[in-house]
Amino acid sequence: MTPYLLSLGAGILVGVIYALIGVRSPAPPTIALIGLLGMLVGEQVVPVVKRMVAGKPVVAFIQDDCARHVLGPQAGARPARTAAEATENTVMKERA
Template structure:
């Protein structure tokens, strides 16, 4: 139940921000897509900061986990050994 309440709260907050900047909802596609990208990137800020504070490696985490979350499952994927040997891209 909590994720639904948090999602509704985030939606209300975004609605208030849209009203303040004068964007009607549903937002024009470009504004909506940029907003979604901002949400995806924003979700990754907390884990990155936690890793920085803990002294854990950050660059590898961004290149693998963050890239997969923001860009999809193929992002940051390693090439299979036989494809890498042939110079193929995944």
């Protein structure tokens, strides 16, 4: 039930923002797509900040995980790494 209430709250917030900037809902296609892109990028802010605070590498995370989430699985030439491979690479870098 909580995800539904949170989704409703986010929708109301977006509706208020649309009203403030003078965009009618449903938004014109370009505005709607840019808004969706903003949502995808905004979702990545929290994990990136958490990694920065924890002192973990951020650039590789953005290039791999964030890019794949925002742009789709085809983003990046490298195949997705398994959790074991990612952990092994991190340990190898820390030892060097």
